[in-house]
Amino acid sequence: MSNVQRYDATAGGTVTFVNTFDVHSAADEFERVFADISAFMARQPGFIQYTLCRHIDEDKQNRYVNIALWTDVESWRNAVRHPDFQQHAKEIRSRCTNEANMYAPRQSYSVR
Amino acid sequence: MSNVQRYDATAGGTVTFVNTFDVHSAADEFERVFADISAFMARQPGFIQYTLCRHIDEDKQNRYVNIALWTDVESWRNAVRHPDFQQHAKEIRSRCTNEANMYAPRQSYSVR
Numbered sequence: 001m002s003n004v005q006r007y008d009a010t011a012g013g014t015v016t017f018v019n020t021f022d023v024h025s026a027a028d029e030f031e032r033v034f035a036d037i038s039a040f041m042a043r044q045p046g047f048i049q050y051t052l053c054r055h056i057d058e059d060k061q062n063r064y065v066n067i068a069l070w071t072d073v074e075s076w077r078n079a080v081r082h083p084d085f086q087q088h089a090k091e092i093r094s095r096c097t098n099e100a101n102m103y104a105p106r107q108s109y110s111v112r
Numbered sequence: 113m114s115n116v117q118r119y120d121a122t123a124g125g126t127v128t129f130v131n132t133f134d135v136h137s138a139a140d141e142f143e144r145v146f147a148d149i150s151a152f153m154a155r156q157p158g159f160i161q162y163t164l165c166r167h168i169d170e171d172k173q174n175r176y177v178n179i180a181l182w183t184d185v186e187s188w189r190n191a192v193r194h195p196d197f198q199q200h201a202k203e204i205r206s207r208c209t210n211e212a213n214m215y216a217p218r219q220s221y222s223v224r
Contacts, residue, residue, distance in 0.1 A: 016165045018130070018177055035219055042221040049222040053128045053215030056185060065130055065215055067179055073168060103165030103177055107147055109154040110161040 014048065016103045017068040017076060025095035027054075027061065033095060034066070037088035041068070044082070046075020064096075073102060126160065128215045129180040129188060137207035139166075139173065145207060146178070149200035153180070156194070158187020176208075185214060 023030045034052055041047055050068035055061060070076040079085060092098075135142045146164055153159055162180035167173060182188040191197060204210075 015168065016163065016177075016179070018165075018179075031218060038219065038221055042223075047221075047223060049220070051128070051217050051220040053130075053217045056127065056214045056216050060213075063213070064218075065128075065213070067128070067130070101172075101175070101177070102168045104168050105163050105165045106143060106176075107150065108161070108163040109150055109159075111154075111159060 013072045014105060015070050015073045015076065016105060017066070017070065017100065018103060019066040019068070019098055019100040021064040021066070021096040021098045023062045023064060023096040030064070030092075030095050033088075033091045034064075037085070037092060040082075040084055040088055041079055044075070044079035046071040046079070076102070125184045126217060127182050127185045127188065128217060129178070129182065129212065130215060131178040131180070131210055131212040133176040133178070133208040133210045135174045135176060135208045142176070142204075142207050145200075145203045146176075149197070149204060152194075152196055152200055153191055156187070156191040158183040159191070188214070 021030075031052070038050060038052070041050065048069040048071060050066055052064060052066050055063035055065075068076075080089075133142075143164070150162060150164070153162065160181040160183060162178055164176060164178050167175035167177075180188075182191075192201075
């Protein structure tokens, strides 16, 4: 279709942080704590966007993923080294296990 | 900062498909096959966007993730049921193992 465009996603240096959570606290409590840490991250240099998503399967409602875009990996590293981040991170860690991975975009399609 | 906005991401019905790949073929071959299947998916009703990303760690260069946005889960299901998808999927499956999960957005922050 003419309104779909392919982008070369290898330029620009942006990175995509994918953090998967298995939550063992109440979901609304986890989401509240996550909103606090996200408000902090959103103020740091290099932050572009994040979305916290919850698994749609009924038997996987304790599974979340955070997908975050940053201008560059060094900005993200600076943010997580910040003392305020460490305090927020403690609040998250006590409520879940997680697996975090940092990726760089290769290909992208988007409806314009 | 005033240029960061928090969105309520629970409305609208969009879904986020997160598919993680451990690739055992050559990377450029995997990316080429993936581009073919993506061009097909991008033409299906309900497709919004996808980005294929590669792990940044040197020792995890065979790890990719595809993050795809769809208007709703039923549109995505219709796309993967399509016979043309099944042919493309065979080409992908012979080159990797994968773990796919479908999520619904809960919270989002974005720099405007």
